[in-house]
Amino acid sequence: MKIALSEVTKRFASTTAVDRISLEIADGELFTLLGPSGCGKTTLLRLIAGFAEVDAGEIRFGERRVERLPPYARNIGMVFQNYALWPHMTVRGNVTYGLRLRKLTGAEIARRLAAGLAKVNLTGLEDRYPGQLSGGQQQRVALARALVLNPDILLLDEPLSNLDAKIRVQVRGEIRALQQDLGITTVYVTHDQEEALSLSDRVAVMREGRVQQVATPKALYERPVNRFVADFVGTNNFIPGVVKERADGVAVVETALGALCARPGAPGPGAPCVLAVRPENVTLDGAGENVVAGRVRLASYLGNTLRYDVETAAGLVLKVDVGDPWQHEVLPAGHAVRVAFPASATLVLSHD
Amino acid sequence: MPPTPWPSTALFANYAEAWQRAQMGRMLINSAIVALGVAAGKIAISLLSAFAIVYFDFRGKHVVFWMIFVTLMLPVPVRIVSTYQVVSVLGWVNTYWGLTVPLMASATGTFLFRQFFRTIPDSLAEAAQLDGAGPLRFLWTILLPLSKANMAALFVILFVYGWNDYLWPLMITNTPDMRTAVIGIEILVPRTSQLPEWNIAMAAAMMVLLPPVAVIVAMQRWFVKGLIETEK
Ligand SMILES: Nc1ncnc2c1ncn2[C@@H]1O[C@H](COP(=O)(O)OP(=O)(O)OP(=O)(O)O)[C@@H](O)[C@H]1O
Numbered sequence: 237m238k239i240a241l242s243e244v245t246k247r248f249a250s251t252t253a254v255d256r257i258s259l260e261i262a263d264g265e266l267f268t269l270l271g272p273s274g275c276g277k278t279t280l281l282r283l284i285a286g287f288a289e290v291d292a293g294e295i296r297f298g299e300r301r302v303e304r305l306p307p308y309a310r311n312i313g314m315v316f317q318n319y320a321l322w323p324h325m326t327v328r329g330n331v332t333y334g335l336r337l338r339k340l341t342g343a344e345i346a347r348r349l350a351a352g353l354a355k356v357n358l359t360g361l362e363d364r365y366p367g368q369l370s371g372g373q374q375q376r377v378a379l380a381r382a383l384v385l386n387p388d389i390l391l392l393d394e395p396l397s398n399l400d401a402k403i404r405v406q407v408r409g410e411i412r413a414l415q416q417d418l419g420i421t422t423v424y425v426t427h428d429q430e431e432a433l434s435l436s437d438r439v440a441v442m443r444e445g446r447v448q449q450v451a452t453p454k455a456l457y458e459r460p461v462n463r464f465v466a467d468f469v470g471t472n473n474f475i476p477g478v479v480k481e482r483a484d485g486v487a488v489v490e491t492a493l494g495a496l497c498a499r500p501g502a503p504g505p506g507a508p509c510v511l512a513v514r515p516e517n518v519t520l521d522g523a524g525e526n527v528v529a530g531r532v533r534l535a536s537y538l539g540n541t542l543r544y545d546v547e548t549a550a551g552l553v554l555k556v557d558v559g560d561p562w563q564h565e566v567l568p569a570g571h572a573v574r575v576a577f578p579a580s581a582t583l584v585l586s587h588d
Numbered sequence: 589m590p591p592t593p594w595p596s597t598a599l600f601a602n603y604a605e606a607w608q609r610a611q612m613g614r615m616l617i618n619s620a621i622v623a624l625g626v627a628a629g630k631i632a633i634s635l636l637s638a639f640a641i642v643y644f645d646f647r648g649k650h651v652v653f654w655m656i657f658v659t660l661m662l663p664v665p666v667r668i669v670s671t672y673q674v675v676s677v678l679g680w681v682n683t684y685w686g687l688t689v690p691l692m693a694s695a696t697g698t699f700l701f702r703q704f705f706r707t708i709p710d711s712l713a714e715a716a717q718l719d720g721a722g723p724l725r726f727l728w729t730i731l732l733p734l735s736k737a738n739m740a741a742l743f744v745i746l747f748v749y750g751w752n753d754y755l756w757p758l759m760i761t762n763t764p765d766m767r768t769a770v771i772g773i774e775i776l777v778p779r780t781s782q783l784p785e786w787n788i789a790m791a792a793a794m795m796v797l798l799p800p801v802a803v804i805v806a807m808q809r810w811f812v813k814g815l816i817e818t819e820k
């Protein structure tokens with residue numbers, strides 16, 4: 237089911253947690269709300285769920301206006317950050333609670349329970365209590381409980397944040413596979429950019445209650461619209477400067493490191509801007525459109541990459557990634573290098 | 589005569605005598621009705637009022653809570669005259685209603701449940717709401733089972749308190765068949781002008797003591813659990 241938000245606003249005493257947000261989420265899409273702590277992700281999700289009331293704006297599921305409906309009338313399923321399993325009920329009790337309230341027959345409840353647990357690979361654990369399950373299993377019980385009522389929309393609030401790193405990657409894959417299987421429209425909240433990039437169809441980056449950019453993971457990473465997004469998603473080198481000229485798909489920007497060529501962005505000639513270039517696009521071979529001299533200050537070996545902090549003459553430190561450290565002898569601190577980066581991977585962004 | 593470490597043959601005679609003289613059977617039943625009634629009533633009322641205070645938003649919620657809280661500071665003797673007046677207007681003097689109902693409202697219980705409910709994550713209520721449970725169903729199927737240990741702890745405390753209460757039953761009852769056991773002992777306590785029969789008085793005290801002890805022993809496990817651990 238399609239979700240459409242229009243000018244949705246929610247204020248708390250002194251903060252505007254959600255500020256005039258408009259979004260269209262397509263049927264069957266996995267849409268992620270990404271942003272730092274306190275940016276309003278949970279609040280927006282709770283508005284969609286109906287646990288909080290909008291101060292202004294419209295929410296539609298399909299053609300139906302829902303912003304004044306109570307949560308249970310919206311036909312949604314939700315997985316809470318702390319799972320919110322009822323500790324005194326078994327897995328069976330938790331998953332079938334809603335079914336029992338709907339007065340389904342015993343046979344139908346049993347059938348739906350079995351199907352629901354099978355979906356999340358929990359068959360056989362019906363009689364366990366939540367306290368007797370691992371975090372990952374509790375998470376899947378919560379998912380089964382959310383799905384067993386056949387909701388139109390699934391809402392997930394940081395569902396993986398209580399799991400350890402290895403399990404997180406595994407469960408994230410399972411959630412994505414299940415979501416695609418069911419074709420259920422899903423809104424996923426996270427502050428983890430890697431998680432957002434890896435499982436979303438599209439991502440909305442939020443900041444202080446406003447949406448900064450809505451894009452596919454690839455577009456978000458490669459074409460952030462402003463410095464905040466570029467900084468929040470992945471790692472970037474930022475070089476402040478002023479646009480000198482803009483022509484033929486190349487912008488020339490005057491910076492402390494000299495005049496650099498870049499892919500043009502919103503700021504026009506004369507406007508202050510910031511250049512963004514990702515460490516993996518910077519090389520040490522000194523060949524490219526933009527070449528800067530510097531000295532190695534720090535080398536951090538991460539296994540799959542090797543990251544250098546290179547201090548340039550102007551005092552600006554650039555991060556440089558060597559993608560294949562197996563073939564590379566680590567340079568000592570103080571070693572003089574010439575770093576280079578192509579104009580096509582250098583973005584001109586407005587300051588904010 | 590030197591005291592012996594074991595009871596003498598007079599033991600049972602003393603108990604029988606005490607039982608007879610003070611209508612002990614009747615008074616123990618009265619005490620049980622009062623203690624159980626007060627404990628159950630207090631638990632029910634404080635559970636519901638804490639539920640209202642924690643889970644509902646209504647105008648004047650904080651005022652209401654503080655008003656309840658302030659009554660904690662007013663001990664029974666302070667309000668006993670006005671309470672008596674109300675009870676007598678209702679025609680409840682010397683009835684079980686009069687013995688129990690005025691003691692049922694409990695700021696302590698309300699406060700205890702409020703604190704406990706606040707440790708339960710909101711999402712537990714929200715998940716139930718999503719599944720279509722109304723407030724009373726949530727209370728009955730989720731909040732109540734989770735509060736079991738707290739209820740047990742409160743029950744023990746309130747039962748003992750109700751059992752031992754002296755002032756109120758003394759005021760509100762005026763016939764021997766409505767007296768509670770604690771008042772009954774007083775009848776058996778020796779007066780200065782009489783031959784002191786401590787043996788009878790002590791036997792009665794023993795009998796009056798046993799029910800609260802039995803309740804504590806029986807519910808000890810729950811009691812301790814309710815006091816030391818907040819289950820999530
Ligand atoms: N019930 C509330 N009362 C008052 N302020 C609130 C309430 N809920 C949220 N806020 C405020 O609204 C803002 C957004 O909060 P929200 O919980 O949506 O952030 P979030 O993006 O989910 O953050 P996190 O990643 O930490 O969960 C914050 O400034 C928060 O303090």
Ligand SMILES: [Mg+2]
Nearest residue numbers: 277278279393
């Ligand atoms: Mg949140």
